[in-house]
Amino acid sequence: MTLRFHKMHGLGNDFVVVDGREAPVAIDGALARAMADRHRGIGCDQLILIEESPHADVAMRIFNADGSEVSACGNATRCVAQLIGGEATISTAAGLLHASRTEGGISVDMGEPRFGWEDIPLAFAMHSAGLPLAWETLEKPWAINVGNPHVVFFVEDCDAVPLERLGPLIEHDPVFPERINVNVATIVDRGHLRLRVWERGAGLTRACGTGACATGVIAMLQGLVDSPVTVSLPGGDLSIGWAKGESIRMTGPATHVFSGEAELAAFGA
Numbered sequence: 001m002t003l004r005f006h007k008m009h010g011l012g013n014d015f016v017v018v019d020g021r022e023a024p025v026a027i028d029g030a031l032a033r034a035m036a037d038r039h040r041g042i043g044c045d046q047l048i049l050i051e052e053s054p055h056a057d058v059a060m061r062i063f064n065a066d067g068s069e070v071s072a073c074g075n076a077t078r079c080v081a082q083l084i085g086g087e088a089t090i091s092t093a094a095g096l097l098h099a100s101r102t103e104g105g106i107s108v109d110m111g112e113p114r115f116g117w118e119d120i121p122l123a124f125a126m127h128s129a130g131l132p133l134a135w136e137t138l139e140k141p142w143a144i145n146v147g148n149p150h151v152v153f154f155v156e157d158c159d160a161v162p163l164e165r166l167g168p169l170i171e172h173d174p175v176f177p178e179r180i181n182v183n184v185a186t187i188v189d190r191g192h193l194r195l196r197v198w199e200r201g202a203g204l205t206r207a208c209g210t211g212a213c214a215t216g217v218i219a220m221l222q223g224l225v226d227s228p229v230t231v232s233l234p235g236g237d238l239s240i241g242w243a244k245g246e247s248i249r250m251t252g253p254a255t256h257v258f259s260g261e262a263e264l265a266a267f268g269a
């Protein structure tokens, strides 16, 4: 049996997108992990499953490369919108997201952020007790949930941070029982910041849409940048707009690379 898929990316954060509306398909964590494998599978940072939705144009499920199912993915939201015509309401585990075509590609209303440590009880207890949350040179993290959980560190030079070593330490630290996405950012000026992200369940990626939202919002809240801010990731730029009490607007490109068919038997399915 074969499975049709689309290979897409948002600034190099790459996806295998399966449209389950064409032919219903049961994807679980093990199958997602096998398809995401860059040597024995198709290869991607996240596998995206599109399904019918009673409340929206489509529903979207997100699996990280390690097979974990999560609730939000900014770059994939733009890709799904692009695939189904640009203008779309997309149902996710984190809520309904509205996307539209714009000059810079696809623009998505990513919903309102939730600030603080309340969702992460052990880290919250440590934070409230004044206990330091630090991993070598990375200290004083900001916690924010933009549909998925992130910590953000502002540093002198994000390119100098050994994120391939510190990222997994922080992601798997027992203070984050649900694991966490790790952002290291450097302010360039009031309209621009640089960002690298160690993604939960996927590792270092070329870009992370929710990471850009999380970091842009914290930088605005701190008065370090103005809205909209350009977030430069290794794979390219996203524009992030936000004001207190409002939802986040993320704008950037979405690229369809090719469509193909995979042998399900190759994945042990």
Ligand SMILES: N[C@@H](CCC[C@H](N)C(=O)O)C(=O)O
Binding pocket: 013, 045, 046, 064, 070, 071, 072, 073, 074, 075, 076, 148, 149, 181, 199, 200, 201, 202, 205, 207, 208, 209, 210, 211
């Ligand atoms: N690449 C994504 C985020 C994907 C999910 C994340 N790794 C998590 O586990 O929450 C993006 O563009 O936002």
